[in-house]
Amino acid sequence: MEVLVTGGSGFVGSHLCRELNERGHSVTALSRSPDVADLPEGVDTAVGDVTAYDSIEGAFEGQDVVVNLVALSPLFRPSGGDEMHDVVHRQGTENVVEAAEAAGVEKLVQMSALGADPEGPTAYIRAKGRAEEVVRASDLRYVIVRPSVVFGDSGEFVAFTKKLAPPYVTPLPGGGKTRFQPIWVGDLVPMLADAVEDDAYDGGVYEIGGPEELSLADVARAIHEAEGRSVNVLPVPMPVAKIGLSILGAVPGAPMGPDQYRSLRFDNTTEHNDCEAFGVSESELKTLDEYLQE
Ligand SMILES: NC(=O)c1ccc[n+]([C@@H]2O[C@H](COP(=O)([O-])OP(=O)(O)OC[C@H]3O[C@@H](n4cnc5c(N)ncnc54)[C@H](OP(=O)(O)O)[C@@H]3O)[C@@H](O)[C@H]2O)c1
Numbered sequence: 001m002e003v004l005v006t007g008g009s010g011f012v013g014s015h016l017c018r019e020l021n022e023r024g025h026s027v028t029a030l031s032r033s034p035d036v037a038d039l040p041e042g043v044d045t046a047v048g049d050v051t052a053y054d055s056i057e058g059a060f061e062g063q064d065v066v067v068n069l070v071a072l073s074p075l076f077r078p079s080g081g082d083e084m085h086d087v088v089h090r091q092g093t094e095n096v097v098e099a100a101e102a103a104g105v106e107k108l109v110q111m112s113a114l115g116a117d118p119e120g121p122t123a124y125i126r127a128k129g130r131a132e133e134v135v136r137a138s139d140l141r142y143v144i145v146r147p148s149v150v151f152g153d154s155g156e157f158v159a160f161t162k163k164l165a166p167p168y169v170t171p172l173p174g175g176g177k178t179r180f181q182p183i184w185v186g187d188l189v190p191m192l193a194d195a196v197e198d199d200a201y202d203g204g205v206y207e208i209g210g211p212e213e214l215s216l217a218d219v220a221r222a223i224h225e226a227e228g229r230s231v232n233v234l235p236v237p238m239p240v241a242k243i244g245l246s247i248l249g250a251v252p253g254a255p256m257g258p259d260q261y262r263s264l265r266f267d268n269t270t271e272h273n274d275c276e277a278f279g280v281s282e283s284e285l286k287t288l289d290e291y292l293q294e
Pocket of ligand 1: 006007008009010011012013030031032033034048049050051068069070071072073088092111112113114147148149150151155157
């Protein structure tokens, strides 16, 4: 198949392009700067910005399936403010859908996120929910995948947690009780590739988590202990964290703000892990500890 991966130069994208390439598909990775990415030989690149329709439409010609992985990270406040999530995730998805429909693409695999909700608590979650609405309203066959946080080589989750939660004495909002269900990129990517290839997934919304639920404090402990450092959590009351991040949010260029505080108030886990729909049981998935010990 001819597969266009928008956001194909990113963390999940570069792993997915490799997987699709190994499965024998003809793959093109589109992003604003795809040529700096670590992509395997044989993967083509296309330069385009999903917020500018004219810059992307040509790349959709002749494609059978599009996987939309374009992202603005929810872990940091975007330059341009939180409204940039709507521009990149929702409006960007509108452009992707329009270009796919115009080019006669058959199917779109849309990467969403756990908790995606047009009325959700953060700009990222709302934009992801609205992007899903755009996909559902399209004429395309589609698959929506909603993962929890993804870890793996070149991912930002481990590096970000190290910064947010330093070793030894570790001040964490709410004592770091927010729960995640981290999934290894090497487990997630074959599921995305299956969704590309197999019509049986069409029309589905798949929530994907890893094999265990971990609090932010658990994650911080696992990461630092793997490097021989201890973690003693110093709980920062949520109202204090809110004030701190609100003040930080008013500072131009500050990496975190109130949206990052709000995201820490909600668990990022699923009660219905759909990994089994892809023939994988939870117990077969790689744990964060196993990855860190490698
Ligand atoms: N990583 C996670 O923990 C996680 C968890 C849940 C859901 N997801 C979702 O999974 C998908 C992939 O995430 P990721 O971690 O791989 O993100 P990533 O590493 O930040 O990659 C984002 C990709 O989007 C491209 N991009 C950004 N803005 C663009 C624009 N305006 N036009 C065209 N391309 C643009 C980037 O390349 P350029 O900068 O060169 O344009 C890059 O290729 C996203 O939908 C994300 O929301 C990720």
